[in-house]
Every structure is written in C-alpha cells, then in structure tokens.
Amino acid sequence: MPGVHVLIAPDCFTGTLTAAQAATAMAEGWGRSAPHDTLELVPLSDGGPGFVDVLGANLGGQVHAVTVSDPLGRDVPAMVLVVGDVGYVESAQAAGLHLLTRDERDPTRTTTFGVGQLVQAAIDLGAQRVVIGLGGSGTNDAGAGLLAALGVGTPERLARGGLLLCEANADDVAGLDDARRRLSVIDLVIASDVDSPLLGLKGASAVFSEQKGASPEAAQALESSLSHFASVVARVRPPAKDLLTGTAIRPERQAGAGAAGGLGYALHLLGARQVSGVAAVLEAVGFSERLARSDLVVTGEGSLDWQSLHGKVVVGVADAASHHGVPAIAVPGQSVLGRRDAMSAGISGVYPVVERPAQLEEALADPSGTLATRVVRVARTWSPSPRG
Known part of the structure; x- marks a missing residue:
C-alpha cells in the first residue's frame, strides 16, 4: 500500500514556535512514525506573526529592511515585502506582543505608531497596494498611533497609548480627511486575523486587552477611552450612510475594526478594505492546488479555542480542505474547543500537545520536541502501514 500525501500547514505557536x-x-514526528508517506510543508499565517515570511517564501519579490518604532517607541528592525506594485507589511513587527517583556506588557500605554511607519515605508518604496497583516499585537490604541504616523494629529497626542485617548479632542483628528485624500491613490488592504468590532463585549478591549497585560479595571478604562475617541472621530467626520437603508456605516462596528487592538478601525477610517488574512495567505501559497494532490492535512496553532473559529488558520485550513474532500486534523499546543465545535468547523480530529496541566512545563521547555512526539502518535492513527 503506498503512503499518503500529507500537507503540513500550521500557523505559528505564539511565543514558542x-x-x-x-x-x-x-514533519519530523510524522516521518518517525510513517516514513513511507510524502510530506509537503506549507507554513501559514493569518496576518499575524510570520505573515511577511510566509508570503516572501511563496511570492518572491524583494524584502526591504527598515527601522520603525516598537510599542514603547524604541527602534526595532522590520521588513517590507514588495512584489511588483504590492507592498506587504506585518503589524506584529512594529506592534507585536513578542517585542515586550512580561513587565512591559501594558496596553494602556503601547502604541501602533510603528505600524504607520511601516505603511509609509511601503508607499515610499512605490507600492500602489499595501496589504497590512493584523494580529499578534501588544497594543490597544484604536490605531491612533498609526494615524499619527500617517499625518493625522501628532504623536504627542495620539501615540501615547489607548488610555490617554480619553483626552482626545477634535483638533487631534482634524487632519483625517487630508490623510484620506492623500492615501486615496493607494489600495489599502486589511488582512485581519479576527472579525471583532472595536467596542462592546466582543470588541478589542473586552476580549483581547487582558491577554496583552491589562487588568480587568484597565480593560474597562480602555473601553471607555476608545469609545470616547470613536465619538470624537464621528463628530469630525460623520459616518457615511448606506444607500439602501439610510443607516450610518459606523467604522467602529465594521468586522475587523477590533483587530490588533483597533488597528482595523484606524485603517477603515483611512479607506482600507478588509480581506480574510487566512484567505489571502492560502491564495498566495496556492493552497487549493496543494490540496488537490493531498490525502490529509495536518494543521495547528498555539491554542485552539473560540477565537480560532473567527478567522484563524486552523479553521481556514479545515474549511479549504472540506471543499476538496480532504480530512483536516489539528495538533495545537492546547485546546479548549469542544468536539462538536471542532467537527462543525470541519476539523476531523484534535490532538493537543498538552492534554493535562502537568504536561505544560515540559511543552514550554521543549516545544519542538513535544510537538514532534505528539505527531508521532497521531501519525499511527492516520497513516496506514504499508504492505507488501
């Protein structure tokens, strides 16, 4: 019996791999258990960390090194990928949580100013379309820092973190229309990892800020500050109305406005359009063509949870695989997703590396080794033994 063709297509395991x-x-683990199988490796991204690396490996183009500000205003190296007249930037390279030590993680004061510098760098390099990967941020400032870097207001007022947006006034965003006009010749594209709005129970502050270091009290204060900022923007630039219903199209309520601590909101203000980060990457790597020659897909990410159901790699891979009749299994670091939810998302099996709390320390100490060992056991289930 010939071996199976296995497509190995994980996202990063945030903070470890x-x-x-x-x-x-x-692949190492699968090969130990089933050396007769054909393995095809396709690392993926949903717009978060690894976005530029994944696209560069598949699209070619030219990578340009730049220096931008990190979430606390320090210089940090970053990259702009230019393919033809399209520039790709990764917000996590300037605003990523991984750029901060645990003691520095405080989304009340971190800024997205460096992401605006990345976007401007792509434009300066001649990009007519700029695709901004959103995800993995350590910020929660509604993209105010990005706006300041692109000519809206000043860094002294808008690049001080989300908490101080409670002090924002009309003068701080008076340059928004000028920035929109200047950028109207650029096709700004949001490649977003989540579809959350800016505000509310499913918004940036309520759902994500505590993961970035905010206390529950700070998360509430951030919600109030971002709400104030959005109301100031709405007064200066009243939202357009839907031509059919006449209702206001409020940018803070748009899907993806809450991505990366509200970066999506700021980009919507500048006229950007949103695409699924996963879908953009899957198209770039020719995932459909790869699926056509595969028998099984193995995917994974650090934590498989309810957020995974909203624009993350594992579910995007499973959905794509289902259209080709190819089973997709997930090997995440951890999983809190119920079997019914996983099956509804098209995942044929979930095999977390950490199944019990006692295993967590070992997994963190040797993430590659423990992942490989887990995949060894998974391969025994999913790969038929050759005969003859």
Whole structure:
C-alpha cells in the first residue's frame, strides 16, 4: 500500500514556535512514525506573526529592511515585502506582543505608531497596494498611533497609548480627511486575523486587552477611552450612510475594526478594505492546488479555542480542505474547543500537545520536541502501514 500525501500547514505557536519551526517539528514526528508517506510543508499565517515570511517564501519579490518604532517607541528592525506594485507589511513587527517583556506588557500605554511607519515605508518604496497583516499585537490604541504616523494629529497626542485617548479632542483628528485624500491613490488592504468590532463585549478591549497585560479595571478604562475617541472621530467626520437603508456605516462596528487592538478601525477610517488574512495567505501559497494532490492535512496553532473559529488558520485550513474532500486534523499546543465545535468547523480530529496541566512545563521547555512526539502518535492513527 503506498503512503499518503500529507500537507503540513500550521500557523505559528505564539511565543514558542514560528510557523516554519512548527511545520518542521510536525514533519519530523510524522516521518518517525510513517516514513513511507510524502510530506509537503506549507507554513501559514493569518496576518499575524510570520505573515511577511510566509508570503516572501511563496511570492518572491524583494524584502526591504527598515527601522520603525516598537510599542514603547524604541527602534526595532522590520521588513517590507514588495512584489511588483504590492507592498506587504506585518503589524506584529512594529506592534507585536513578542517585542515586550512580561513587565512591559501594558496596553494602556503601547502604541501602533510603528505600524504607520511601516505603511509609509511601503508607499515610499512605490507600492500602489499595501496589504497590512493584523494580529499578534501588544497594543490597544484604536490605531491612533498609526494615524499619527500617517499625518493625522501628532504623536504627542495620539501615540501615547489607548488610555490617554480619553483626552482626545477634535483638533487631534482634524487632519483625517487630508490623510484620506492623500492615501486615496493607494489600495489599502486589511488582512485581519479576527472579525471583532472595536467596542462592546466582543470588541478589542473586552476580549483581547487582558491577554496583552491589562487588568480587568484597565480593560474597562480602555473601553471607555476608545469609545470616547470613536465619538470624537464621528463628530469630525460623520459616518457615511448606506444607500439602501439610510443607516450610518459606523467604522467602529465594521468586522475587523477590533483587530490588533483597533488597528482595523484606524485603517477603515483611512479607506482600507478588509480581506480574510487566512484567505489571502492560502491564495498566495496556492493552497487549493496543494490540496488537490493531498490525502490529509495536518494543521495547528498555539491554542485552539473560540477565537480560532473567527478567522484563524486552523479553521481556514479545515474549511479549504472540506471543499476538496480532504480530512483536516489539528495538533495545537492546547485546546479548549469542544468536539462538536471542532467537527462543525470541519476539523476531523484534535490532538493537543498538552492534554493535562502537568504536561505544560515540559511543552514550554521543549516545544519542538513535544510537538514532534505528539505527531508521532497521531501519525499511527492516520497513516496506514504499508504492505507488501
């Protein structure tokens, strides 16, 4: 019996493994158990960390090194990928949580100013379309820092973190229309990892800020500050109305406005359009064509949870695989997703590396090794033994 063709397509395991490292560990484990199988490695991204690396490996183009500000205003190296007249930037390279030590993680004061510098760098390099990957941020400032870097207001007022947006006034965003006009010749594209709005129970502050270091009290204060900022923007630039219903199209309520701590909101203000980060990457890597020659897909990410159901790699891979009749299984670091939810998302099986709390320390100490070992056991279930 010939071996199966296995497509290994994980996201990064945030804080422990890049997507490429995760794919290599999975392949190593699978190969130990089923050396007769054909393995095809396709590291992926949903717009978060690894976005530029994944696209550069598949699209070619030219990578330009730039220096921008990190979430606390320090210089940090970053990259702009230019393919033809399209520029790709990764917000996590300037605003990523991984750029901060645990003691520095405080989304009340971190800024997205560096992401605006990345976008401007792509434009300066001649990009007519700029695709901004959103995800993995350590910020919660509604993209105010990005706006300041692109000529709206001043860094002294808008690049001080989300909490101080409670002091914003009309003068701080008076340059928004000028910035929109200047950028109207650029096709700004949001490649977003989540579809959350800016505000509310499913918004940036309520759902994500505590993961970035905010206390429950700080999360509430951030919600209030971002709401104030959005109301100031709405007074200066009243939202357009839907031509059919006449209702206001409020940018803070748009899907993806809450991505990366509200970066999506700021980009919507500048006229950007949103696409699924996963879908954009899957198209760029020719995932459909790869599926056509595969028998099984193995994917994974650090934590499989309810957020995974809203624009993350694992579910995007499973959905794409289902259209080709190819089973998709997930090997995440951890999973709190119920079997019914996983099956509804098209995932044929979930095999977390950490199944019991006692296993967590070992997994963090040797993420590649423990992932590979878990995949060894998974391969025994999913790969038929050769005969003859």
